[in-house]
Amino acid sequence: MRIPQHVKETLEAAQKKRRLVVATSSKSAVPNAAPIGILKIVDDETLLIVDNYFLKTRQNLEENPHVSISAWHMEEKEGSLSTKAAYQLKGRAKIVSSGELYERVRTEIKSKRPELPVKAIVLIKVEEIYDSKSGPNAGKPITPS
Numbered sequence: 164m165r166i167p168q169h170v171k172e173t174l175e176a177a178q179k180k181r182r183l184v185v186a187t188s189s190k191s192a193v194p195n196a197a198p199i200g201i202l203k204i205v206d207d208e209t210l211l212i213v214d215n216y217f218l219k220t221r222q223n224l225e226e227n228p229h230v231s232i233s234a235w236h237m238e239e240k241e242g243s244l245s246t247k248a249a250y251q252l253k254g255r256a257k258i259v260s261s262g263e264l265y266e267r268v269r270t271e272i273k274s275k276r277p278e279l280p281v282k283a284i285v286l287i288k289v290e291e292i293y294d295s296k297s298g299p300n301a302g303k304p305i306t307p308s
Contacts, residue, residue, distance in 0.1 A: 187223035249295035
């Protein structure tokens, strides 16, 4: 599924403020949710997250490739925070720990944060996108424009 531009903008804003969560599930359906420190948009259909310190997340991805990413962008209105946009993206993950893309991402991250291990990158092929902002469209699918 093609990721619409407004969803990409929300992902980028959420990345800057660290408002991203990855949800996985074990083969036996035990859920896990973890904050994401690094997310990149690879192309119109693919996201990339970095495995620096995944434990349960990595185990789950090895057992079950289904993954969900939640992202939300907040704005200040009248002295308080309110949600400007929020999305849930679902898809299938592939763990990559070698090759050109992995090395490029690893080099980029190590140049900025040498202490990070960059054990692998996880490519997520987006299959579904849902509106997560409260209101009449909450939970409804987003269709590419």
